[in-house]
Amino acid sequence: MTALWAGPLPGLFLTLLAYLLFSWLQVCARGHALANPVAWSIVALVVFLKLTHLPYARYFASAYFLHFLLGPATVALAIPLARELPRLRALLLPITAGLVAGNLTAILSALALAKVLGGSTKVALSLAPKSVTTPIAMGISEKIGGHPSLTAVLVITTGVIGAVLGPLVLTRLRVFDPAVRGTAMGVSSHGLGTARIYQESSEAGAFSGLAMGLSGLLTALFLPVLVRLLGLK
Amino acid sequence: MFVGIAILLACQVSGELLASALRIPLPGPVLGMALLALGLASTRRIPVGLAPTADALLKAMPLFFIPAGVGVLTLSETLRTAWLPITGALLGSTLLALLVTALFMKGTMRLLARFCPAPAAAPVTKSTP
Numbered sequence: 340m341t342a343l344w345a346g347p348l349p350g351l352f353l354t355l356l357a358y359l360l361f362s363w364l365q366v367c368a369r370g371h372a373l374a375n376p377v378a379w380s381i382v383a384l385v386v387f388l389k390l391t392h393l394p395y396a397r398y399f400a401s402a403y404f405l406h407f408l409l410g411p412a413t414v415a416l417a418i419p420l421a422r423e424l425p426r427l428r429a430l431l432l433p434i435t436a437g438l439v440a441g442n443l444t445a446i447l448s449a450l451a452l453a454k455v456l457g458g459s460t461k462v463a464l465s466l467a468p469k470s471v472t473t474p475i476a477m478g479i480s481e482k483i484g485g486h487p488s489l490t491a492v493l494v495i496t497t498g499v500i501g502a503v504l505g506p507l508v509l510t511r512l513r514v515f516d517p518a519v520r521g522t523a524m525g526v527s528s529h530g531l532g533t534a535r536i537y538q539e540s541s542e543a544g545a546f547s548g549l550a551m552g553l554s555g556l557l558t559a560l561f562l563p564v565l566v567r568l569l570g571l572k
Numbered sequence: 573m574f575v576g577i578a579i580l581l582a583c584q585v586s587g588e589l590l591a592s593a594l595r596i597p598l599p600g601p602v603l604g605m606a607l608l609a610l611g612l613a614s615t616r617r618i619p620v621g622l623a624p625t626a627d628a629l630l631k632a633m634p635l636f637f638i639p640a641g642v643g644v645l646t647l648s649e650t651l652r653t654a655w656l657p658i659t660g661a662l663l664g665s666t667l668l669a670l671l672v673t674a675l676f677m678k679g680t681m682r683l684l685a686r687f688c689p690a691p692a693a694a695p696v697t698k699s700t701p
Binding site: 350354355357358376377380381384385388389395398399402403405406408409410411412413414415416417418419420421422424430432433434436437438439440441442444445448449452453454455456457458459462463466469470472473474475478479488489491492493495496497498499500501502504505508509512514516518519520522523524526527528530531533534535537538541544548550551552555556559560 | 577580581583584587597598599600601602604605606607608609611612613618622623625626627629630631632633634635636637638639640641642643644645646647650654656657658660661662663664665666667668669670671672673674676677678679680681684
């Protein structure tokens, strides 16, 4: 058993198995958003690791290949992006408005809510970059005095929340334009939101991928300045 | 398929190198996406073999987030002491950001639709009563 965990076999197999199982269950639940296969796979694997007392680092090393594929998949977002270029050019101003407003909201509301609900400054600072893609968020968190590994987990959780609730909320708000749905998902819940909304349409996925990239850049620029202005550092 | 993978990896590597050389605060894959999008836009066509590979990867993308997501279990200590600010901020702020982005984008689109059919006729002139 221990020898097996030294290689990629069990990590890859269990992750894939969980994902397939919960994808199938989501189909059984007629595609209900709360039956999100990523969220439930994470829960199932956490339970599995707790029960078997397997350290997370062992599992992560074993499942690393899947994690690695995030890189090429992110690059692949360029293809839907290139396809949507004409529409993107036409929507330059609305996208910019949404991006700037959404970014400031993500940062300031995270800081404010964390503080109001009694969180320490360190927790608040770790939460501030939660809406942008993991590597950027970790870098920012370190720079502003947060806890990078805490930020990494908070970023993923944000993505799960966005992927599960985002499409429901957007539909409830009668936002049906794939460009708007995609941009809102990319700004609020980065890659996970993008992966989720890509399943709806590749057009929404294209806007989400673009919004994710630009929003990472904006937060990297805004956040250190905001933290200084607010006197948190 | 192999051509597709090679192109994607080439862009990712270029992104990583560019980010570290120019000290751009963006991760390599995100810069790689920008590079590839610019390349595709300038050639105006998508190389054969790239589209199916990209499509397959993007369809499977949610799966790739699971290993990092399981890391939530390393957080149990912090969660025990700070669960309220963390859950509150995560839920509240994620949904607020979603809402504000969508509303600002929709609002700007509506404004443009109202004022932009005549883009040249936009100077601020008050009609005298």
